[in-house]
Every structure is written in C-alpha cells, then in structure tokens.
Amino acid sequence: MTLRRVVVTGLGALTPIGNTVQEYWDGLINGKSGAAPITYFDTTNFKTKFACEVKNFNAEDFIDRKEARKMDRYAQYALVATDEAVKDAAFDFDKLDKDRVGVIWGSGIGGLETFQEEVMNFANGNGTPKFNPFFIPKMIADIAGGHISIKYGFRGPNFTTVSACASSTNALIDAFNYIRLGHADVMVTGGSEAAVTIAGMGGFNAMHALSTRNDDPQTASRPMDKDREGFVLGEGAGALILEEYEHAVARGATIYCEIGGGGMSADAHHITAPHPEGLGARNVMINCLRDAGLKPEDVDGVNMHGTSTPLGDIAESKAIIEVFGEHAYNLNLNSTKSMTGHLLGAAGAIEAIASILSIKHGIVPPTINHFTDDENIDPKLNFTFNKAQKRDMKVVMSNTFGFGGHNACVLVKKLEM
Structure with missing residues (x-):
C-alpha cells in the first residue's frame, strides 16, 4: 500500500x-x-x-x-x-x-x-x-x-x-x-x-x-x-x-516539517543500565533510518538521549559512531537535557520539538555545562558544547531510551513539496 x-x-x-x-x-x-x-x-x-x-x-x-x-x-x-x-x-x-x-x-x-x-x-x-x-x-x-x-x-x-x-x-x-x-x-x-x-x-x-x-x-x-x-x-x-x-x-495549514520515520528496539540487557556497547541504541537508529528510507549521510544532527549518566553517554556515543561511521564527525550532536533536565516520559516530546525548531530556525541548541573531556568519548565528535551553532538543518534524529531497555527514535526532516 x-x-x-x-x-x-x-x-x-x-x-x-x-x-x-x-x-x-x-x-x-x-x-x-x-x-x-x-x-x-x-x-x-x-x-x-x-x-x-x-x-x-x-x-x-x-x-x-x-x-x-x-x-x-x-x-x-x-x-x-x-x-x-x-x-x-x-x-x-x-x-x-x-x-x-x-x-x-x-x-x-x-x-x-x-x-x-x-x-x-x-x-x-x-x-x-x-x-x-x-x-x-x-x-x-x-x-x-x-x-x-x-x-x-x-x-x-x-x-x-x-x-x-x-x-x-x-x-x-x-x-x-x-x-x-x-x-x-x-x-x-x-x-x-x-x-x-x-x-x-x-x-x-x-x-x-x-x-x-x-x-x-x-x-x-x-x-x-x-x-x-x-x-x-x-x-x-x-x-x-x-x-x-x-x-x-x-486547509492552508502552516507546516513545520515532515515526519520521516521512526524506529524502536530493545536492549534485552538490564532493567536500568544501557547495553555497554550501545547495541539497542545502534539498532534503533538503524531501524529509524530504514523506516525513513534514508542513508546515514543524509542526517545533519542527532538530539541525543544524553542524560548525563556515566554509562549512558558512553554507550550512545559508541552507537552513533557505529551507525554513522565517518559521517558521525560531520553531525551536530546535542543534549538539551543539559538545560531542561530529564523529563522522563515527556522527554521525547520536548526534544522532538527542539529538533523541529532547529530545522525551522537553522540553529542547533547547545549541550551546556561541558568543562572536561571524557577520555572514553571520542573528542572529535561535535557535541555542540556550550554554545548554539548555526547550521542549515534538513534532517534531525531524536533519541530516547528508557528503563527496561526500551529505545525509540524519531526522524524529522525539512518539508519537500
């Protein structure tokens, strides 16, 4: 169909x-x-x-x-x-x-x-x-x-x-x-x-x-x-x-963007801890790209789950590199939780809104409060630290991962007539 x-x-x-x-x-x-x-x-x-x-x-x-x-x-x-x-x-x-x-x-x-x-x-x-x-x-x-x-x-x-x-x-x-x-x-x-x-x-x-x-x-x-x-x-x-x-x-509605696709997966690992290699996070982003019919290099940015936990941030960063390969270093990555905190069940909604507005305005919100690099996280990745960055954003993914190993990812994209 x-x-x-x-x-x-x-x-x-x-x-x-x-x-x-x-x-x-x-x-x-x-x-x-x-x-x-x-x-x-x-x-x-x-x-x-x-x-x-x-x-x-x-x-x-x-x-x-x-x-x-x-x-x-x-x-x-x-x-x-x-x-x-x-x-x-x-x-x-x-x-x-x-x-x-x-x-x-x-x-x-x-x-x-x-x-x-x-x-x-x-x-x-x-x-x-x-x-x-x-x-x-x-x-x-x-x-x-x-x-x-x-x-x-x-x-x-x-x-x-x-x-x-x-x-x-x-x-x-x-x-x-x-x-x-x-x-x-x-x-x-x-x-x-x-x-x-x-x-x-x-x-x-x-x-x-x-x-x-x-x-x-x-x-x-x-x-x-x-x-x-x-x-x-x-x-x-x-x-x-x-x-x-x-x-x-x-009806002549004003359109912000198009929903490109969505992905879901399970870690099947632990009730609260992420899979250490980011397996579920990797799978959910792959599933989202597949659903949207897009390639990794089509993506401009990822609003990360990025909760500020010792294990979670490392696992998600590993997963992004695995999914996007060399293109990972061209992405604008950010975690708006650095500003809003973690809204639990509401996190995905406000972060999808942030992703949509980054497309509308051509600005990537920052990941604030970065003071010291973590040697376990690739320093070449662009996490949009401390200051918003201007960029023409056409495709943005938004990640959310929940206790129980539940993973969901949505992709939003600039409307093409």
Missing part, C-alpha cells in the same frame, strides 16, 4: 526553561539551565535537593478550578501544552471531522504525586480507608489523553504509551503510523510528566541515578563531561499536532 505523508502543524511546550514554545526555544538557544532548589517539598533529608521544576505555573490560569482539582499535575501539564499546540495548528473546528482526530499520549509514570499523597494520607490516618474519589482517575497514566479528547471532542484512536523515558517518542511514532496507514487524518501526540515529588526524588536517589551536585545545581546536568554523575530530574509537557500532508495543505 502507499503510505501517506505526515507533517507537523502545531507545537506546544511547558518546560523548566519556558512555559510556551517560544520561551522554551529562547531558553534552549541561550543555554539556559532550568535547575534550581526544589520548592515543592522540604528536601532537608534528601541526597538531591534540586530539580528542573516548571516555574510560575498556576493550573487555574488555564483550567477551571474545580476541574483542575480532579487532575494530577502531569495531566494539567498535558492540557496546557496541548492547548498551545491546538491553537498553533489553527483548525476550523466547524470543518474538522473529529471522528478522524485522535490522541496518543505518553507518560512514563502518570499521577505519581496523587498516588503518593493518597497513600501518605492513609498511612498518617487512623487506618480508615478514606480515599479521594478521584484518586484512581487522577493517577492512571492514560487519563491525560482522555482529558484531551474530552475537551476537544476528538473521537479518533486514543491511548497512552508507557515505555519509561521513551514513552512520548513511542507515542509520536504510533501517531505517525496511524495517520500514514489511513486510520486518522490528525493526531494530537506528545507526553507529560510530574515526578518531582517526595516519592520520585526518593526513588531515583535510592537508585543512585541522580546528580547530587547540590552546591551548583545549574551545572549538574553535564552530558558527555568527564565529571558527570547522574541526571537531573525535570518535569513538564510537550505536544505536537501531526497531520496528513494533503489534509494540511487543503
């Missing part, structure tokens, strides 16, 4: 370095760090006392107060980012066939804060099970997509992907496939996460996964740097409107 072309016609972002797409992009190209001391709870007894929180956010500025109280923060974030994306897409809702518009959302954890609060309230009570009647619908990871469809009346395919830090990239790939296979004309996709909580910080600290650079949070996320010692937890949401090309052209 002939696959339909899929383009991006709307973007929305709520991130630790900006609460709109424009603010987010400005933060990226200016090398802004979103890391700061945690404000949500007392961190006195925690190993890590900082994170990349969303700033100056009040749900009631966007959502009716009664409705907002029925939602975990991760769902509130999803609605706010989606609202920006839907407005950006500029649909004529009177002419939009809502039976052909779906929602595929991603979240690695879902309503962690809600779960934490309800369990703590029970544990601190007298043993009587007095739970909030909205406990379950606030907590479950699929509810954000449900809220989006209810708000706009989108009756097409609707589900949530859960693959840890690859969740929203998997959501994007599924949305892409549903359109190109003819099951929908428009898909809202992306991801959201709100894990900067007592349980989230405590759990990741117990795994020794987080940076503990409490004396200097803004330089704590330092991908590819010799002295990196863990990731910085972030939160927020990213939303994208995907649309069948002819459908977008027919």
Whole structure:
C-alpha cells in the first residue's frame, strides 16, 4: 500500500526553561539551565535537593478550578501544552471531522504525586480507608489523553504509551503510523510528566541515578563531561499536532516539517543500565533510518538521549559512531537535557520539538555545562558544547531510551513539496 505523508502543524511546550514554545526555544538557544532548589517539598533529608521544576505555573490560569482539582499535575501539564499546540495548528473546528482526530499520549509514570499523597494520607490516618474519589482517575497514566479528547471532542484512536523515558517518542511514532496507514487524518501526540515529588526524588536517589551536585545545581546536568554523575530530574509537557500532508495543505495549514520515520528496539540487557556497547541504541537508529528510507549521510544532527549518566553517554556515543561511521564527525550532536533536565516520559516530546525548531530556525541548541573531556568519548565528535551553532538543518534524529531497555527514535526532516 502507499503510505501517506505526515507533517507537523502545531507545537506546544511547558518546560523548566519556558512555559510556551517560544520561551522554551529562547531558553534552549541561550543555554539556559532550568535547575534550581526544589520548592515543592522540604528536601532537608534528601541526597538531591534540586530539580528542573516548571516555574510560575498556576493550573487555574488555564483550567477551571474545580476541574483542575480532579487532575494530577502531569495531566494539567498535558492540557496546557496541548492547548498551545491546538491553537498553533489553527483548525476550523466547524470543518474538522473529529471522528478522524485522535490522541496518543505518553507518560512514563502518570499521577505519581496523587498516588503518593493518597497513600501518605492513609498511612498518617487512623487506618480508615478514606480515599479521594478521584484518586484512581487522577493517577492512571492514560487519563491525560482522555482529558484531551474530552475537551476537544476528538473521537479518533486514543491511548497512552508507557515505555519509561521513551514513552512520548513511542507515542509520536504510533501517531505517525496511524495517520500514514489511513486510520486518522490528525493526531494530537506528545507526553507529560510530574515526578518531582517526595516519592520520585526518593526513588531515583535510592537508585543512585541522580546528580547530587547540590552546591551548583545549574551545572549538574553535564552530558558527555568527564565529571558527570547522574541526571537531573525535570518535569513538564510537550505536544505536537501531526497531520496528513494533503489534509494540511487543503486547509492552508502552516507546516513545520515532515515526519520521516521512526524506529524502536530493545536492549534485552538490564532493567536500568544501557547495553555497554550501545547495541539497542545502534539498532534503533538503524531501524529509524530504514523506516525513513534514508542513508546515514543524509542526517545533519542527532538530539541525543544524553542524560548525563556515566554509562549512558558512553554507550550512545559508541552507537552513533557505529551507525554513522565517518559521517558521525560531520553531525551536530546535542543534549538539551543539559538545560531542561530529564523529563522522563515527556522527554521525547520536548526534544522532538527542539529538533523541529532547529530545522525551522537553522540553529542547533547547545549541550551546556561541558568543562572536561571524557577520555572514553571520542573528542572529535561535535557535541555542540556550550554554545548554539548555526547550521542549515534538513534532517534531525531524536533519541530516547528508557528503563527496561526500551529505545525509540524519531526522524524529522525539512518539508519537500
């Protein structure tokens, strides 16, 4: 069968370095760090006392107060980012066939804060099970997509992907496939996460996964740097409107780029550690290129998973060299997590947006906080350290890898008429 072309016609972002797409992009190209001391709870007894929180956010500025109280923060974030994306897409809702518009959302954890609060309230009570009647619908990871469809009346395919830090990239790939296979004309996709909580910080600290650079949070996320010692937890949401090309052209939509392809793979190695030789990362990029029908030398840049963990950055760098060969040294590589922190299930969405905007503006956001080369990482690779670089970007890949060995990669490219 002939696959339909899929383009991006709307973007929305709520991130630790900006609460709109424009603010987010400005933060990226200016090398802004979103890391700061945690404000949500007392961190006195925690190993890590900082994170990349969303700033100056009040749900009631966007959502009716009664409705907002029925939602975990991760769902509130999803609605706010989606609202920006839907407005950006500029649909004529009177002419939009809502039976052909779906929602595929991603979240690695879902309503962690809600779960934490309800369990703590029970544990601190007298043993009587007095739970909030909205406990379950606030907590479950699929509810954000449900809220989006209810708000706009989108009756097409609707589900949530859960693959840890690859969740929203998997959501994007599924949305892409549903359109190109003819099951929908428009898909809202992306991801959201709100894990900067007592349980989230405590759990990741117990795994020794987080940076503990409490004396200097803004330089704590330092991908590819010799002295990196863990990731910085972030939160927020990213939303994208995907649309069948002819459908977008027919309504005169502004098109950001085309989705070229997507790849998926599994490490089949360890529940949290990457394959030491980057086998899964290699396979997912190969699969993505194959799906897009492109050669390695067609790619201009890779937004790396680049979490700032000792093992992960080395494995991904090895995989890039293996996939791209000598062309690896012509690529602009970057990790926007150096600025936003790691948004877990929402990471793929905001990083895909960063990749799309790098094509639109011809600028590659930097990997900030590089101070010392790591002898285990090839110094000839261009990681776009510390300062944005101008470049005509035609094809960009975005990598995301999750606990459990889940890998997903999406390729975006400049639209060719």
